[in-house]
Amino acid sequence: METSLLQLLHMGLLPMTVVMAADADPIYDFCVANLTSPIILNGLVCVNPATVTGSTFVFKGFETAGNTSNGLGSAVTPGFAGVNYPALNTQGLALARLDYAPAGLVPPHTHPRATEVIYLVKGELLVGFVDTNDKFYPAHLKTGDVFVFPRGLVHFQYNIGTTPAFAIAVLNSQNPGVQLIAPALFGATPPVEDAVLSKAFGIPPSEVEIIKKGFAA
Ligand SMILES: *[C@@H]1O[C@H](CO)[C@@H](O)[C@H](O)[C@H]1NC(C)=O
Numbered sequence: 105m106e107t108s109l110l111q112l113l114h115m116g117l118l119p120m121t122v123v124m125a126a127d128a129d130p131i132y133d134f135c136v137a138n139l140t141s142p143i144i145l146n147g148l149v150c151v152n153p154a155t156v157t158g159s160t161f162v163f164k165g166f167e168t169a170g171n172t173s174n175g176l177g178s179a180v181t182p183g184f185a186g187v188n189y190p191a192l193n194t195q196g197l198a199l200a201r202l203d204y205a206p207a208g209l210v211p212p213h214t215h216p217r218a219t220e221v222i223y224l225v226k227g228e229l230l231v232g233f234v235d236t237n238d239k240f241y242p243a244h245l246k247t248g249d250v251f252v253f254p255r256g257l258v259h260f261q262y263n264i265g266t267t268p269a270f271a272i273a274v275l276n277s278q279n280p281g282v283q284l285i286a287p288a289l290f291g292a293t294p295p296v297e298d299a300v301l302s303k304a305f306g307i308p309p310s311e312v313e314i315i316k317k318g319f320a321a
């Protein structure tokens with residue numbers, strides 16, 4: 105006798121929750137976020153549509169390069185509904201401009217709620233992600249190339265060219281979330297115990313302490 109999905113469900117062998125593959129669908133044509141509203145909900149309160157015009161949908165935040173004079177040699181400029189691009193509210197998208205100095209790195213990180221596509225506008229990048237079997241998928245991108253980082257997987261971008269590089273990223277969530285792997289483990293507050301990190305990484309606690317100093321808040 106075949107076992108139906110319903111029977112499996114009753115036997116507790118299938119999860120009851122449905123996991124959404126993307127943000128919830130919008131129920132208006134648009135809902136330009138009112139960034140001064142104190143109301144908190146799943147998304148952002150809309151402005152009065154009567155105040156919206158064509159120019160409301162224009163975003164100029166990517167016209168200048170981010171400042172890459174920092175330890176990583178990279179800069180991430182957001183185009184986010186809740187930060188600087190309110191017309192993206194409820195549209196299921198977030199954007200970023202990514203700038204890289206030569207040898208600049210956007211370090212290993214994940215976006216728990218989004219797939220990311222990058223378009224390399226200028227330069228040369230080594231990019232890659234690691235899947236849940238620890239297989240590494242590196243690629244060498246040149247100007248004009250596009251690459252997709254699957255949802256939730258650890259990934260990075262590194263400028264292997266001799267000139268500054270920049271890319272535009274599009275993520276399929278209004279609020280993709282970002283978790284940088286190294287600071288999450290070595291710069292957390294309160295700190296993750298040295299014994300845990302020592303065992304996890306196979307290094308003595310003294311070395312854990314040295315790494316932690318690099319991520320001290
Ligand atoms: C945004 O919300 C504030 C606070 O509720 C309100 O005073 C203001 O009129 C709203 N702005 C628009 C353009 O709807």
Ligand SMILES: *[C@@H]1O[C@H](CO)[C@@H](O)[C@H](O)[C@H]1NC(C)=O
Nearest residue numbers: 169170171172173174175179
């Ligand atoms: C870039 O950042 C560095 C370090 O914070 C700062 O010294 C420099 O003035 C900044 N440059 C620009 C053009 O803002």
